[in-house]
Amino acid sequence: MTRIDNDLLSVQEARILVENAREAQKILATFPQEKLDKIVGQMAKAVSGQARDLAMMSQEETGFGKWQDKLIKNVFASDFLYQKLKDMKVVGIIAEDKENKTLDIGVPVGVVVALPPSTNPVSTTIYKALIAIKSGNAIVFSPHPKAKKTIAKVLDILIQAAEESGLPSGALGYLRTLAVDGTVALMNHKDTSLILITGVPKMVRAAYTSGKPTIYGGPGNGPAFIERSADIKKATADIIASRTFDNGIVSASEQSIVAEDCIADEVRQELKRNGAYFMSTLESEQLSKYFFRRDGSINPEIVGKSATELARRIGLCVPEGTKVLISEQKYVSPTNPYSREKLCPVLAFYVEKDWMNACEKCIELLVNEGRGHTLVIHSQNEHVIREFALKKPVSRILVNTPSSLGGIGATTNLFPALTLGCGAAGGGFTSDNVTPMNLINIRKVGYGVRQLEDLKNIVQVGEVSGTGRTRCSSNQPSIESTDDLKELLEKLLNNLRNAEKI
Numbered sequence: 001m002t003r004i005d006n007d008l009l010s011v012q013e014a015r016i017l018v019e020n021a022r023e024a025q026k027i028l029a030t031f032p033q034e035k036l037d038k039i040v041g042q043m044a045k046a047v048s049g050q051a052r053d054l055a056m057m058s059q060e061e062t063g064f065g066k067w068q069d070k071l072i073k074n075v076f077a078s079d080f081l082y083q084k085l086k087d088m089k090v091v092g093i094i095a096e097d098k099e100n101k102t103l104d105i106g107v108p109v110g111v112v113v114a115l116p117p118s119t120n121p122v123s124t125t126i127y128k129a130l131i132a133i134k135s136g137n138a139i140v141f142s143p144h145p146k147a148k149k150t151i152a153k154v155l156d157i158l159i160q161a162a163e164e165s166g167l168p169s170g171a172l173g174y175l176r177t178l179a180v181d182g183t184v185a186l187m188n189h190k191d192t193s194l195i196l197i198t199g200v201p202k203m204v205r206a207a208y209t210s211g212k213p214t215i216y217g218g219p220g221n222g223p224a225f226i227e228r229s230a231d232i233k234k235a236t237a238d239i240i241a242s243r244t245f246d247n248g249i250v251s252a253s254e255q256s257i258v259a260e261d262c263i264a265d266e267v268r269q270e271l272k273r274n275g276a277y278f279m280s281t282l283e284s285e286q287l288s289k290y291f292f293r294r295d296g297s298i299n300p301e302i303v304g305k306s307a308t309e310l311a312r313r314i315g316l317c318v319p320e321g322t323k324v325l326i327s328e329q330k331y332v333s334p335t336n337p338y339s340r341e342k343l344c345p346v347l348a349f350y351v352e353k354d355w356m357n358a359c360e361k362c363i364e365l366l367v368n369e370g371r372g373h374t375l376v377i378h379s380q381n382e383h384v385i386r387e388f389a390l391k392k393p394v395s396r397i398l399v400n401t402p403s404s405l406g407g408i409g410a411t412t413n414l415f416p417a418l419t420l421g422c423g424a425a426g427g428g429f430t431s432d433n434v435t436p437m438n439l440i441n442i443r444k445v446g447y448g449v450r451q452l453e454d455l456k457n458i459v460q461v462g463e464v465s466g467t468g469r470t471r472c473s474s475n476q477p478s479i480e481s482t483d484d485l486k487e488l489l490e491k492l493l494n495n496l497r498n499a500e501k502i
Helices: 006-028 033-048 051-062 067-085 121-134 145-164 180-188 201-209 232-248 261-273 281-288 307-313 355-368 382-391 403-407 452-459 482-501
Strands: 092-097 102-108 111-115 138-141 172-174 194-198 214-217 223-226 256-260 276-278 324-328 346-352 374-378 396-399 440-446
Touching (some): 006 111, 006 180, 033 051, 033 121, 051 067, 051 121, 111 121, 121 172, 145 172, 194 201, 223 232, 223 355, 232 324, 232 346, 281 324, 307 324, 346 355, 374 382, 396 403
Parallel strands (some): 111 194, 223 256, 223 374, 256 346
């Protein structure tokens, strides 16, 4: 009996997928924006019609989160995103300055390789496919093994709708024979132009090693600071709603609360009123053992589980209606599980004496993990808000809004995105909510507006003005006479003599 080598099959399939995508993209690159928009519109319409079924399928296959919240994300990634995309000019002439005689031409990067996560498999796959086709790129997916059936279903719907609307065959595809070697082959292929990863940390090193430009939506560890001027009732309600959305698996969601000492008791009471349970030191210790595996990676058994399910696992009896488990903490460190991202409805709670100390605590948390991602502040003090915005090592500062929904652009006017760039601080090259504009190159066109003789006149050395003085550039000292020149030379010589003595 012949043994089939799954790795080799996956690698061969990867090569074929990228080669087909390359040829399809050559055709796609000739499409005007209007034709691309028609295809994207049909893709969004087709998948939106099955958003509910896909949400339920996702929850059933992965065991993560709540299908009701996944439905919201699926509609957000199709209908809501499409409304933002439909009027964008991404390819062809995208900007023209008639006065200065310049043009910007949007040019697709080519073939994009995409890795969607198991936590948001449907919404992220829809989002990546729409922004890629909108910008004239071919895109090949490597589905997450924990959500391969769901992602395959989403892509089958998208591919059918797109090709019926004129998308060249091969411009949208996915790896059916899943293996790490196949995914690496996709990323390393000479015709792959860009890699787009969301929430698959194990593959990030391989992506960077490929030498290809990589956009990575890294881990979030966003603190929520409640400043003394905040509307405490609204702030706590927003945080609880955000942290429980899809049972806490959105990377932009709050991981900790930092409150000023003067309002800490009121914050605690409001959190409890909204369904928070404050654990004892012993209970916190017991639960923390479940967060991470020995290699430091997150334990999938706690991902997207409800607060009551987490409590049950450690034999903790919590009040009916408990939504979030909270652990009071004082210190931040790499070895403290409560200082890291946890993809479940658990929060750390810190108290600081004033906003300046709170500012430092937030920086500690972000440097520990989540550098470059997201921070939320609840405050009515514009000065404090601006100070936080100026000094935090994050790409998104959210103000008076639920972080999980504000970060992706649902409750803010940030671009609707399921891949949130972390910038140089997070090891990436963009800090944007990733848009189709991140998937193109911009070709600059400049018309001649000056002649060579004009330049000679500008830079002519020793040109004498009507006053009889030599023209000097604004950053050079003006030498108005021979005596001035002698004085300057004497100063230079004295400086040299003093330097020799030292």
